[in-house]
Amino acid sequence: MNIVIIGGGPAGSEAAYRLAGEGYTVDLVEKENSIGGNLNNWHQLFPDRKSAAGLVKELQQRLNHPGITLHIDAEAREIAESAPGKFAVKLSNKTVLHGSAVLLATGYKVFDAKRKEEYGYGIYKRVITSAELENLFTNRALATLYGEAPKRIGFIHCVGSRDEKICNYHCSKLCCVTAVKQAIEVREMLPEVEIFCFYMDMRMFGPGYEEMYREAQERYDIKFIRGRLSEAAENIHGQVVVKVEDTLVGKPLRMTLDLMVLMVGMEAADGSGKLAGSVQVPLYPNGFIRPADPHTGTNLTARPGIFTAGSCTSPMNLTDTLTDARSAAWQIKKWLTGSDKHA
Amino acid sequence: MPTLWGYSISAARSIDYDKNDQSFLRRLAHSCPSSKLCIGCGGCTAACSAGNLTEFNIRQLQMLVKRGETRETAEQLHKCMLCGKCLLVCPRGVDTRKMILSMKRFLREHDQ
Numbered sequence: 001m002n003i004v005i006i007g008g009g010p011a012g013s014e015a016a017y018r019l020a021g022e023g024y025t026v027d028l029v030e031k032e033n034s035i036g037g038n039l040n041n042w043h044q045l046f047p048d049r050k051s052a053a054g055l056v057k058e059l060q061q062r063l064n065h066p067g068i069t070l071h072i073d074a075e076a077r078e079i080a081e082s083a084p085g086k087f088a089v090k091l092s093n094k095t096v097l098h099g100s101a102v103l104l105a106t107g108y109k110v111f112d113a114k115r116k117e118e119y120g121y122g123i124y125k126r127v128i129t130s131a132e133l134e135n136l137f138t139n140r141a142l143a144t145l146y147g148e149a150p151k152r153i154g155f156i157h158c159v160g161s162r163d164e165k166i167c168n169y170h171c172s173k174l175c176c177v178t179a180v181k182q183a184i185e186v187r188e189m190l191p192e193v194e195i196f197c198f199y200m201d202m203r204m205f206g207p208g209y210e211e212m213y214r215e216a217q218e219r220y221d222i223k224f225i226r227g228r229l230s231e232a233a234e235n236i237h238g239q240v241v242v243k244v245e246d247t248l249v250g251k252p253l254r255m256t257l258d259l260m261v262l263m264v265g266m267e268a269a270d271g272s273g274k275l276a277g278s279v280q281v282p283l284y285p286n287g288f289i290r291p292a293d294p295h296t297g298t299n300l301t302a303r304p305g306i307f308t309a310g311s312c313t314s315p316m317n318l319t320d321t322l323t324d325a326r327s328a329a330w331q332i333k334k335w336l337t338g339s340d341k342h343a
Numbered sequence: 344m345p346t347l348w349g350y351s352i353s354a355a356r357s358i359d360y361d362k363n364d365q366s367f368l369r370r371l372a373h374s375c376p377s378s379k380l381c382i383g384c385g386g387c388t389a390a391c392s393a394g395n396l397t398e399f400n401i402r403q404l405q406m407l408v409k410r411g412e413t414r415e416t417a418e419q420l421h422k423c424m425l426c427g428k429c430l431l432v433c434p435r436g437v438d439t440r441k442m443i444l445s446m447k448r449f450l451r452e453h454d455q
Contacts, residue, residue, distance in 0.1 A: 118432075162382075164436040200384045228384035230432045245385025250403050252389050 001336055002027065004089045004099035006076040006275060009037025010318060011310025011325040012105035013059040018329035020067035024336075027097045028068060029089070031075040031271070035060055037107050043137040045318060046181040047208035052134075055318070071095065076271065078278045085305055087279075101305050101332050104275060104289060105325070106312040108266040111160025111168070118231040119159065121262055126240050127232065129264045130155075130175070133182055142189055146238075149190050150258035154242060155179040156229050157199040161265030170286050172265035172315045176203045179263050180216045187220040195222045196255070198229055198244055206317060227253065232260060266315040279303050289313050299328040307332055363411025367449055371408060374445040378405060380435040387429035387439060393422045401429060405442060417450050 003019055005012045008030030016028045034040070036059065042052035063070060075092040079102055082088045089097045113121035113129050121127045126146065128136075136142045143149045157179055161172040176199065183195050202224070204210040216222040227244035235241055240260045246253040268287030276283055281301040282290045289312050292300035299307050309328035310321040372379055385402050393399040399422040408416050420443065429439040 158434075163434040165432075165434060200382060226385075227389065228386040228434065230386045230389035230428075243389045245388035245400075245402060247383055247385035247388075247402065250400055252391070252394055 002099045003101045003103060003332060004087065004097045005029065005103040005105055006089065007037065007105035007107055008035035008070070009105060009107045009310065010039055010059060011107065011321050012103070013063060014322050014325035015103055015105060015309050015329045016068050017062040017065065018326055019332060020065040022329065022333055024067065026068045027071060027099065028063065029071045029074055029076050029091060033073050035063065041131050041134060043134045044185065046177050047206065047212050076275060079275055081279065087305060100336055101307060103307045103309055103328055103332065104272065104312055105309045106269045106272040106275065108311040108315065109269050111264040111267055113159055113262045113264050115166050116159055119156065119229060119262060120232045120234065120240065124232065124234045124240055125238055126258065127260045127262065129262050130178055130182060131264060133261050137185055142186065150193055152194040152257050153186060153259045153261065154255065154257040155183060155197045155261045155263060157197065157263050158228065159262040159264050160267065162200065168265065168267065168286060170315070171203060173203060173205060174315060174317055175263035175265055177206065177209045177212065180213050182261065183222045184216055184220050187222065197222060197224050198227055199224060200228050206319065225253065266311065269312065272312045279306050281306055299324065299331040358410045358412060360411060365411050367413050368409050368411055370449055371442070371445055375438060375442045377436060377438045378442045380437050381405065382435060384434060386432040386434060390428040390432045392424055392426045392428060397422050399423065401439070408446060416446060420447055420450065
């Protein structure tokens with residue numbers, strides 16, 4: 001029996017490997033020219049500082065399985081139920097894939113920081129996103145970014161998250177711990193730099209995260225200011241001047257930064273809504289796919305035969321994404337063996 | 344058995360939520376329900392025109408009202424110029440303009 005998996009990020013790749021291991025054949029569809037998804041833009045992962053490229057390689061090697069057919073540079077456009085329990089997935093390259101189940105592993109996209117215009121991304125040179133900082137880590141280009149090493153760096157939490165003004169009510173969960181991880185990485189590269197994190201709440205939800213936060217203060221001398229950035233401006237030296245309230249002091253605070261890093265949040269991928277819509281799978285108001293039940297029906301959707309894995313249902317870290325993918329593989333197997341009995 | 348440290352807070356230093364007059368905070372929640380959405384991020388205070396020039400801190404003042412502490416708010420509220428910048432930055436969509444106007448009205452009625 002064949003299963004079509006849409007999205008070759010960590011969730012799709014892990015589920016493909018697990019399902020192939022159970023004896024199913026799998027078509028894995030990826031719109032880019034290689035697997036890995038957003039993981040390809042990351043340098044190191046929290047909390048253990050694992051190499052992101054190393055994890056992608058590991059996921060890729062597991063796809064070398066006779067049961068798995070990889071379709072790269074192909075975007076899934078539409079899902080149709082050709083007969084009860086038989087699905088046809090149309091790709092951008094005109095191919096039509098057939099499966100007894102479809103797994104949506106369409107993931108997320110990072111928030112477009114240009115939408116938060118008052119933060120100056122795309123306007124001021126020294127405003128970058130957390131994703132771009134990962135790239136600077138990979139290329140070891142941070143120290144020479146503007147000719148000389150920055151002396152003061154600020155990380156701005158919750159950019160594109162918990163913000164009614166850009167219609168994202170949700171917390172992206174990962175940005176807090178990512179900021180702590182990135183601040184530590186910056187400290188290792190630039191021992192003299194002054195580093196600040198501007199946060200609303202520190203949400204250290206995973207194992208080892210709170211410990212990392214403590215270590216950031218204790219060992220890496222990272223400073224934390226509780227306040228949300230209201231606006232940023234550029235001075236004549238091209239530095240960024242930020243305005244926040246230091247809410248724990250109760251006074252407005254101004255600070256000049258040599259580099260401002262925007263911790264961009266997670267939004268539903270464009271493909272999720274289109275594909276879910278083609279099979280009447282409901283979405284949350286923020287565009288993520290709604291599971292059949294938030295406790296007992298994760299990986300399942302309102303439409304039997306259509307499953308989900310990973311961050312297409314909500315912001316998720318890699319640990320949870322891979323766990324969710326394995327769980328999805330089990331749910332699919334359960335459903336297929338059940339429907340076999342009924343046939 | 345009494346504890347070594349005792350259990351008392353100096354009345355002058357503390358918010359006594361059992362004794363404070365809560366009519367003001369109830370009226371505020373009723374006339375401006377969005378004021379309940381504040382998460383204390385301070386975006387309003389950072390953007391504030393009045394806070395730029397004076398000791399005015401809108402986040403703190405509305406929080407004091409919500410704890411039944413109205414005296415400081417009564418003293419400070421006239422500093423607001425209703426420029427509306429707080430309304431533009433609030434990530435929770437608090438109708439800060441309405442919140443301030445409501446507080447001003449209650450204080451006026453209270454004085455009469």
